[in-house]
Amino acid sequence: MMKKELKRQGKAKIPGAPVPYDRTTIQTGIVHIGVGNFHRAHEEFYTNQLLGMGGRDEWGISGVALLPQDEPLYKALKSQDGLYTLTVCGRDGKDEFYEIGSLVDLAWGPKDPEKVIDRIADPRTKIITLTITEGGYNLDKETGEFTLSSKDVKHDLEHPGHPRTVFGFMTAGLRKRSQNGAGPVTVLSCDNLQHNGDTARKAFASFIGAQDPGLAQWVKKNVTFPNSMVDRITPAVTPDDVKRLDVQSGVEDAAPVYSEDFIQWVIEDDFIAGRPDWETVGVEFTDDVSAYENMKLSLLNASHSLLSYPAFLAGYRRVDEAVGDERFARYLRLFMDRDAGPYVPPPGNTDLELYKKTLLERFSNKAVSDQISRLCFDGVSKIPVYVMPVLTKMIRDGADLERLAFFVAAYRHYLKHGKDDRGNAYEVNEPWLTKEDRKLIASGDPLDFLALSPFRSTDLKAADKFVSQYLSMVENIEKEGVLPVLEKLILP
Template identity: 70%
Template sequence: MKTQLRSFSYSREQVKAGIVHIGVGNFHRAHEEYYTNRLLEDPAQQRWGICGVALLPGDERLVKALRKQDLIYSLTVCGRDGKDQAYEIGSLVDLLWGVEEPEAVVGKIADKSIKIITLTITEGGYNLDKTSGEFMLDNEGVKHDLSHPSTPATVFGFVAEGLRRRKNLGNGPITILSCDNLQHNGNTARRAFTSFIAAQDKELLEWVSRNVTFPNSMVDRITPATTPADIERLNRANGTGDEAPVYCEDFIQWVIEDNFIAGRPAWESVGAEFTDDVTAYENMKLSLLNASHQMLSYPAFLSGYRKVDDAMHDERFARYLRTFMDKDITPYVPAPGNTDLDVYKRTLIERFGNRSVSDQLARLCFDGVSKIPVYMMPNLIKMIRDHADLTRVAFFTAAYRHYLKYKVDDKGVAFEINDPWLTEADYRLIASDDALDFLSLSPFASTDLRASEDFVEIYQSMVRRIQEEGTLPVLESILS
């Protein structure tokens, strides 16, 4: 099926870079670049073009592909109705590769025309210890940059050296805006960068405390990795020879705390939302989107499904998730801003079922140890406190145990688990034949689930029934 390519109409010669973005991956190119591409149609906003920065050796292929096509690429937005729309994106007006031209990266961060540094470096890119939350100064790259500030290798070293030159040149304040998909990402960025700078240059730290802001933001758009087969498919549909195309879902959201010390683009004119506090939006996303993904993961995988959209086209799983959202989560999630929660929940069900941006259930199952404490436990604790209906969350917990303990789905297909943060103590609890031992697993550490008679009774019943009947029959009984 052919997809019409919608071109931008602004002149790129008139656009100046006001933003440095570090981490020019698919999500950034489907999200911040998409918003900015639309914004640049306004002549009054054309000082907000983006200079991309890639810092990793593995970025070479993408850098060369984008440079070959003058940094212009295609973005295909896949509609839930099966209709796609392709856009030509021109907001990336410069691209620097730190491996090849480190001095240019430092100089661009120091440049007076740059008012914002945005980041998509992944959660692990902030180099914070998972247990303590402290910045890890013993990281090899970090140790190098602390000792060799003028020849940086890490994002922390590059930003610190750029800020140091900015300070020395008198080029004014700047905002560092994380666009990574993690809770209170601005606070995380502040902790990481100021911890590095404190260890390297106390005078710079003082300047940063007065001249750099770190707003929190909430981002949302499903953007799959692009395979060679995808490149061929997208180009065939768009009629292009793009070597770096991106595709994504049609839903997009960006909520940003309005704390920009050196000015900002008018992203609100193209659909972003500015707020004083992003917390309520984060809570909504964590409690509804992320928790629903988690609720789906193990039961659907055990039922024999491997793709999210396939599971969601099974009406039983769609109803299970909508009931979870309505009865278990909505009482604890106030609607932020002018959000219509019913529309948001209905849209989530549609998004999960979008066949054009199919996701793997194995990815949702991955690393439950890190996800469950953030996505599931805060509301589960409130539900236990309020003596709410615990049926669905007890079913989820029993399915999680079955997934980790038996490693075989209901169709007899064996699989390997991928939960890298399980401890030796966790593995002993999983191996135990006493299902109550599993409730002491590290993801549940924030509360004593064994102390809730209501939860324990339902959970033990679910454990036994999943083993005897299989996951789907138990799910059907819950729905009836």
């Protein structure tokens, strides 16, 4: 069994790349909160590669799980001393297998909160990284302010010694760190949201300021919050996936993970207490992450949105299948080239043409195919961030708006009808639709839909060219279906 092999030998007998270093010499300089699949395929992978190249041994990772639903993964990893296998699925159909050994310590907050607090306060800890999801920062969608009134946050404000939330644990750890003179530390968000470091700073500073104003002053001087941009498609792992991955790797692993072969991490170089030499294994450091964020949001994330509703209405359910249809592939390439592209200055040494080509290859990777239903989920939150900035600039510049008009018309059709063009019924998963939004969707006048909450940043009704093309798309989709309209849209 993997458990016995790993504990006895320090490495598993797998093809590819077993741990090439002595894990018993590795100390923990990084605490990571939120040990999930993406983290294990991304930060742990980079750090494992660095340690394997002879990187300094003080940069091992101590993983922290805080949520009740984290218990199964925590127990699986704990039983294997933090070791697990990563299968990297190549776009050429060839897989690579890695044994990841950089996760050298684990703590589960609900069972052992003091261990979590002590890890944050440990003077050897120089960096605290986070994957707590985009919604985990507890910011109000309307105001952007930190929500102090939620149940668990209120509990942590009133009971600082018995935290439940990441904010309570972080504050308790930083308080102990300041009292013990453990020195400064960096908090690095690895979540997929724009300006994630600024978001983390706002969330933690708001909570700390409400609970302990004195500590808030210490944090201002002793904690940095770099922005970062992360990218690697990492699917959820089902029980069937576990069996399949174990057969492929040749290891009995209770917690395998798999990902695409593409990986990117761009970080603002603002580490107050030092950092690993991650650049030696491909991490990019910069003074400003904004251009990289803009590239990813405008090309990758916006393309996912542009694909989602039309492809779903056409009957597709997997991204690779939809992009395998040349009509959708051309639609996305036209969007990237003609619509979003002019507003994406290539950051650093990025080859933008290669980046766009690679995106389509990534979307086509059958081994890590995403569900289109996931891309459709929560358009109310995604569209203002991914699509509206490009559309607003295009309207300003008098650009051709037909692809964006098609997208908005398809979004309306998706929200309004509940059946795709093949007659398959579906449920709309839009948790943030308001009562007013629902009235606008139900309206018989398609113009009303342009006042939907995701579009509020721009007065779409005042854009005559857009309105004309949008109304035409609405009518044609209603009469003909999505694919015949798309076919006309992609004509040379």
